[in-house]
Every structure is written in C-alpha cells, then in structure tokens.
Amino acid sequence: MTHAKLPLTLADQVAKDLAEVGANPELVRVLASIAGAGRRIADQIMRAGILDQPGYTGEINIQDEDVRALDVISNEIMADVLGAQDAVAAMVSEEMADILVFEGH
Numbered sequence: 431m432t433h434a435k436l437p438l439t440l441a442d443q444v445a446k447d448l449a450e451v452g453a454n455p456e457l458v459r460v461l462a463s464i465a466g467a468g469r470r471i472a473d474q475i476m477r478a479g480i481l482d483q484p485g486y487t488g489e490i491n492i493q494d495e496d497v498r499a500l501d502v503i504s505n506e507i508m509a510d511v512l513g514a515q516d517a518v519a520a521m522v523s524e525e526m527a528d529i530l531v532f533e534g535h
Contacts, residue, residue, distance in 0.1 A: 439465070440465040440468070441461075441462040441465040441466060444458070444461050444462060444465060445458050445461075445462055448461070456515075456516070456517035457517070459515060459517065460512075460515050460517050460518060463511045463512070463514070463515055464508075464511065464512075466511065467507050467508050467510075467511040467512075470507050470511075471503075471504045471507055471508075474500060474503050474504070474507070475500060478499075478500055485498065485499055486498055486499070487499055487501075487502060491524045491525050492524055492526075492527055493524045495524070497525065501525055502525060505523050505525040505526065508521065508523070509521055509523075509530055512532070513530075513532045515535075516535055517535075518532060518535060519531065519532060519535045520532060
C-alpha cells in the first residue's frame with residue numbers, strides 16, 4: 431500500500447530551504463516559531479466571533495489607530511513566541527508604546 435506524502439507545513443518548508451543554504455540554526459528556529467504564531471493567530475481569528483472578540487478595546491495605539499481585541503491577542507501571541515526564543519532580545523509593535531525587552535536573552 432502506498433501512503434500519500436503529507437504536504438510540508440510552512441515551518442517545515444522554511445527550515446528545509448534555510449538548511450539548504452546553510453542558514454544559522456537560531457534564525458531557522460525563530461522563523462519557524464513565527465510561522466507557528468501565525469497559525470495560533472489564524473485560529474484566534476477564526477474563533478473570534480464565537481468568543482466575542484472582534485470588537486474594539488477602546489484604546490488607541492501608537493499609530494493613533496483604534497485597537498481591536500484581536501490586535502491585542504495577536505500581539506500577546508507574538509510576544510510569547512518571540513520571548514521563548516533565546517536568539518530574540520526584544521520586540522517592537524504598534525500595539526506597544528515601548529520596546530519589549532526579553533530579560534535574560
């Protein structure tokens with residue numbers, strides 16, 4: 431019996447392509463984690479209506495734009511994911527007034 435080969439995930443494809451050109455393994459891990467964050471954010475977007483999260487928070491970001499609940503959730507996911515990477519020292523975002531420095535990196 432022949433099994434169909436599953437398609438590569440974005441993280442798998444990025445890791446494969448970067449390994450082929452000799453990219454720094456730390457960079458590969460960071461990019462793969464960002465791809466994973468994208469999947470988590472997409473999941474939150476798909477469930478936003480069910481969880482009653484699509485609306486505005488009443489806050490204004492540093493670009494003078496109204497902040498949506500999903501903006502905040504996405505920003506928190508990115509901060510969690512990037513903060514877990516030793517190769518990432520800090521993060522900036524329009525949802526934060528200041529640089530988020532990851533202590534110990």
